[in-house]
Amino acid sequence: MKCLSVKLPGLDLKNPVMPASGCFGFGKEFAGLYDLSQLGAIMIKATTLEPRFGNPTPRVAETAAGMLNAIGLQNPGLEQVLAEELPWLEKFDVPIIANVAGTETEDYAEVAERISKAPNVKALELNISCPNVKKGGITFGTVPEIAAELTKRVKEVSTVPVYVKLSPNISDIVGMAKAVEQAGADGITMINTLLGMRIDIKTGKPILANRSGGLSGPAVKPVAIRMIYEVSQQVNIPIIGMGGIESADDIIEYFYAGASAVAVGTMNFTDPFICPKLIEQLPSKLDELGAAHISELTGRSWKKYEPNTNHCS
């Protein structure tokens, strides 16, 4: 469907809908449910240099219209991702966005350099915003100078465009976005999870073994929308928006805020078929809005609105 295709740095997307990192593993589980080639792209689970088991359990706690997680970047490590997970995904006609995580700048650089050379990896998503690891992750994501330095270093070594995933756990999101843009980021993905906690009233202790975790799901959507609305007006690089998407209307809202593509996260857990369902619903949604192409919707909430009478299908 032509009306849904989106071109972003490194990414030629047949539609703008992709599963978000950490909510889709490396695709295997969902490949048994539907053809992954239907997806715009796949953001694979964060990969670190070494294999990681992650945090102790319980690692998830439900909240109203959302959930907290503290998985702790469990992943099989760079070697296995290169040797097994990425080659396995090659049978699908879908670009991969590799989420890169680490504890130190040189970890990030090594993972970025090597994973960017995999044939189906078309872009990197630099994970500077995971709230659930003690070292690295979010410390890189809260200080603009440090985020910029890391972005610069990763840009030097990556052979594909680099998107930086921003944390909402920060007061000046625009300052952070500008800092990574100036450092050479090709795009921004936002938002990662919001730090939260739940306490078990029977035990009086936090439910998560890690005590705090990242809040995701529909509950966080207004936070993401506000941040994308602000950031998209201040930077010249595209934004892949994410946070609580569960309907085609949500996707439209993200585009209106300023996103050029979207990722679906937590709702993959509730409805594993949600991505293809939403992709199927988008063309008629565009017709309702009188839009010939989904990209026309980007930033419509703040751009001067020029109505047209085109149709998608």
Added chain:
Amino acid sequence: MILQEQMRILAHRNIAKDIFEMTLQGNITKEIKGPGQFVHIRTSAGLDPLLRRPISIASVDTDESCFTVIYRAEGKGTKLLSEKKPDDTADVLGPLGNGFPADAAAAGETALLVGGGIGVPPLYELSKRLNEKGVRVKHVLGFERAEKVFYSEQFSLLGETHVATVDGSFGTKGFVTDTIDRENMEFDQLYACGPIPMLKALEERFHGRRGYLSLEQRMGCGIGACFACVCHTADGAEGRGYIKVCTDGPVFPIGKVVLA
């Protein structure tokens, strides 16, 4: 194959304090491979609660394309589910996980089935299948107290059945392991499902014996994508070996998983 389906509720009733038995009709039934598998049920059409609830399958009726689940209405989600009426539909994802291998016990052998609380239901279909195969089945079922006891008569029809309650208000007083010790129960093959302390007690007694344990664990997606339900394996290199309860289990050979 895993399906997502609006299943029709044929029957739904309260069978013990906070315990509900629900019969669901639909195509998922024919995908069920064996006892011990589970389904993931969405308890609200809205966004709260957001996640599905993993519920084990207690019995399967392929002729009628239906199966029965038994669950405890304890939290917000399962309480909402308990309000559903016959002829309502339920959003079900399944069947999920790998169940108990009924083939592990041969005809003429004795299987000991041990269940604790809401771990009892999957043993019912297992017991039926073992009976069909000619395996002699003994059951030890543990509950908190009398008002929480369910299916003791149904199990009695399938084989020797002992019920233990923590406070002694039904059957014998104590834990399932007290009953097993006191009765000096002999078996060739063990199958168990229940809370971790119960499984640990069984593992300590019967390590090295033929046995399968089904684990209860907090889950997110139920299909192996979210890494919420991981456990360490006993033989994991440098402590890094792990399994996902939802897709690698929930049933594991005794001793395979670190029960913590």
